[in-house]
Structures are given as C-alpha cells and as structure tokens.
Amino acid sequence: MAIKWSKTLLSTLRDDPQEAEIPSHKLMLRAGLIRKLSGGLYIFTPLGHRALRKVQNIIREEMDAAGAQEILMPALQPIELWERSGRANQMGASMFRLKDRLDRTMVLGPTHEEVVTDYITKEISSYRQLPCTVYQIQTKFRDEIRPRFGLMRSKEFIMKDAYSFDVSMEAADDSYKAMYDAYVKIFKRCGLIAKPVEADTGAIGGNHSHEFMALAPSGEDGILDCEACGYAANQERAERKIAGSKYNEYAGEPEEVPTPGAHTVSESAAAVGVPDDQIVKSLIYIADGKPVMAIVEGTRELNECKLRRFLGCMELELADDETAAKVAGPFGSIGPIDVNIPVYADVGLRGAKDVVVGANKDGFHIKHIDLEKHAKITAWADIATVVEGDCCPVCGAPLRIARGIEVGHVFKLGTKYTKAFDSTFLDADAKSNIMIMGCYGIGVTRTVQAVIEQNFDKDGIIWPSSVSPCQVTVLPLDAAKSEECAAATDKLVQELEASGIDVLVDDRDERPGVKFKDADLIGCTIRVVVGTRSLQQGGVEVRVRKTGDSSLVPLDNAAEQIASLLKQF
C-alpha cells in the first residue's frame, strides 16, 4: 500500500524537543511518530502506528506459530480477583483503582494473571484440554512512580501477554521453552539485539525467569555476562564466585578506635588507617515492618533485590537514621556487634577475622573483628551487588557489564495463581491436580522504541524493513514540472504496491534538500529518488538508509531490486 505525505497527518521537527533525553525518544518525536498527551501518555501518529502494528503482527505470527491462541481480556477488572490472589495490596499504588456507579472498586489491569487464571479455571477441567497457552495484545495501565523516556516507561502501554497452563512441571518447562524460543525469533525479526538473561521475578512471582534485554546505553538495567561460558544475568540477581574475605587472619583482639566525624566508608577507613574494603558496611532495613541489619564489604553495594528475595519479604526499605540509631547505632557508626536484631551477612565476608565495624557509638569503630566470633550472624547470604570484573559463578572468568532495556520477560510461575484460584483438572486416573502456570510478556510499545534506540545515526532513524513504517520512501523531485518524472513515480509506486511493498511518497511541494533530510530522519529502509536528472541517466536512484549505498536502477527493474534489498535490511 502507498501513502502520500500530503494526505498524511505527518510533521517533522527540526530541533530536538527539550523534553526528550535519549536518542530514540528525541527521534520518535522529531520524526513525528508519537506526540505527548501528558506525562507517560502518548499518541501514536499514523506513521508511528504503522511501525507499532508491524511489531504487533510479528508477535502475532510467532505466537500463533508457537501454538498460542489469541484472546482479548478486559482492561477493567473487579478488585475481588486481586484480593483473591493476594496482590491487591502488593501492587499498591501502582495499580489504578476506580469505582463504578454502584461504588464497586475496579482496577485498570496492570497485568492479567488473575483474569486469565479465573477464565481458564472455569474453562478447563480435563487433562485432555492441556497444555493450553493463550495470549493477548492489549493496553496495560500502571501508575508508574516515574514515567520516563517516552514509551520506555509509560503509564499506559501495550503489552503482549501470554499465559500457559500445564499438567506438570515437566510439561510446563516445554511451554516455557516454546515461548522462550518464540521470543528469540520475535526480537530477531524486529531487528533487535536482545539478550536473554536470568532475572528477578519481582511482583509477578514464581521461581524462575528470563528477561530479554535490548542492549543500549540508555537501558535502565545492568546486565552481567560471561564471555567464556555464556552466563548472563540481570544485576538485580546476578551472582559471583565467592572467594571469601581476604582479611581472614587473626591480627589482635578487638579494639575501639575513635573515628570522629567519619560517616562514609572511605572516611572511616581513613580514620582507622585501613583500606576501604576492610571496613564492614552495616545497613539497617525495615523488612515488612521489622528492622534487620545487612552487612557487606565496604567497597560493595548491598543489593536490595537479592536481600528481599532472601528474606522473602514484600516490602523492604532502608531505615531512616532515627530508627537505625534506635536499633543499632548512629549513622556512620553502625555495626553488627551486640545488636538485638537479625544480622544478615554477605557471603563475601565469610571467614573475615580482621575487619573493622561501627561501634554503635557516635565517632567510634572497632577493629580486629572476627565476624563469626564477635558478631551474631543470623544467616550468611548472597546479598551484594555483582559488578564488572567479579568472577562468573559458573566458570570463574571475569564478568562484563552492559546496559539493557527489558523488552520481554518469561516466568515459570508454578502454582502461585492456580492454587489461589483453585485451578484444578482431572488427570487420566480421574484424580484432581493443580495446573502449572507460566506467563510471558513483551512490552510492545517499548519494543518499537528499543528498535530505534539500537538503529539510528546522526541523521535519524534507520528502520529494519520488518518494522519500518513504510518499507520504501519515494521522493519525486520534479513531478510538478516534469510529466516524465510524474509518470515514472506513478509506475514505480504501482509496481511496488503490486509486489506487496508499502511506500511513503513524499509528494509535497518542497525543495529536494528538505525531502532528503526528512527521509533520513524518518528512516524508511529504502529511499528512491525519482528526478529528471536520474531519469536522464537512465533510471531512479535507490539508496539503502542503513549503509548509504545508492545505485542507479532502470525503472523497469526497480521494484524487483528493491524487493531483494528489503530482504537484506
């Protein structure tokens, strides 16, 4: 199909909008793909919507090919379902709630585990109906604390969410694998480099998950990966090979040292006269309302995600100074000795016999501490954040770090929801069993932007043909004055349409320079220039946006050549 610029609601911007920070967001606004309604809410313009639909269609094709069935569930849902799963509180303020005219509380669905589980439970009663995977492409609502980067994190976004139901863990593994494989294909077809990594399961729950991370410097997540063995994980859950503390030899009896005015690890280390990593960093957290202490090496970051998972708590937040002082010591001098709250020590501190801790007394630390001997460690746990250069937990090689945009996430949920909804089926022996569930999400709108984040240059977007709003843009330069040019353009566009190629024709009465700049900015995969000059030289100019390579092609061969180029880019 062909669309004419002059008949399309399409305008480009010459300058970067001040509101946008990252390249893809700037480019989407400049190329006229989206317009902002308000914070975290965007309109897809005719052109932007075309790209969005192409991504959706790729997802549909691969979901269907993987045996998933498309359904559509309501965005508006009764709160009761969420109370049943226990997530009404857990989702907290990030779930939009409203009342209907009968004063019943409804929510705008942030996700659909509850609805789908309710539906499937009522629908399926026999093992003969399993396995079953359903999916939908639908708008989700999340009252994000901070929407940002345009479509990257918005209050309303389009998600493809799929849910699998199986008779057993083993069968569920197959369903999971099918979705995982489909995701690999989907992102590849979209022209995205998306890396599957081990991930934290967060509020969705379950015990095992992979995220698909589109690599980009603007990504919100850190990803650690091992070149040697292929291990890859989100920083939220990445592990490291533990060597244990290097301060593992007795060096004397505990001794209080004055460290006046020292609040940070570095200041304390300097005051005591030891390296930073010999200091033990002690942090007080409130876990589901109860104070706990977590300790790590002074040079490491504590990983709240890992701590939360280890503790199995819903809420975890750093205690304020006042609370910390009450249960342990003043800010800057907190330590694990003689405290009456649980102390969780990072495994990196194992074997530490000569470290420095806060004395729980303003302006004092204690040196020569043997953690096992002098502190009551409630449990040793892997709760530190892994950083670049740490050793791979699988093979020991040094880990690398990169940034990634989470475009997809697949979860093995087990029975978290099916138990709550009593989702049972009768097996071949007429015995009742609980279904095993999995869930699988793709941020569709986010994926569109991620494609741009990975495919642009100084002139604009470089669309892969699979998702380009139009595969080809045709620039007639002299159509108004030259009948030959107008006729050649018509012929070419007709032939392209006949070959199933979609075309944007820039039929505006603009100077060539303007058309070139806009074509580069919008970035359709192939650009064709039809001008009197090229026609005199024997044809039209076909240029690949990505490489900049252009060649003069006789009009009669153009459609065919373009079709073949589209397969490559």
Place this chain on the structure above:
RNA sequence: CGGGGUGUAGCGCAGUCUGGUAGCGCGUUUGGUUCGGGACCAAAAGGUCACGGGUUCGAAUCCCGUCACCCCGACCA
C-alpha cells in the same frame, strides 16, 4: 516520596539579576523568485509570559503558594 532543573507562539530559545505593558530563529498562511542535501524577498496569522494570590501608579520580571513537565533514586514490559 526524597534530591536537582525547567515552564514565554506549533518547535527551539532570548528577555527575569536592574519592574515601564513581549521579542528572535524555525515552522504555518499568501504572493513572487528559486529547485539534487533543511533557499531568498515581501506581507500576514499566532502569546490570559503555567496557574492563583500579594507588593506596586505599573509585574514575564519582585514576594508567597499551587500545578505541570524533565532528570537522578525505589517500581517494572
């Protein structure tokens, strides 16, 4: 919610310190000249200077408050 920043025409900005009744570039409209990498000339449309209150003869500008948006953190596709 904590920290930082910005609100002046569709977009990008100046003017705010030192109050005097709003300006530039781009875009838009009309006419003309141009026409292969964001042309030129001429004319024009478009602004309750985020909002509310205060100070003042007079406020975009000073004071108080509110809101919106953007960035850094916790949340997530």
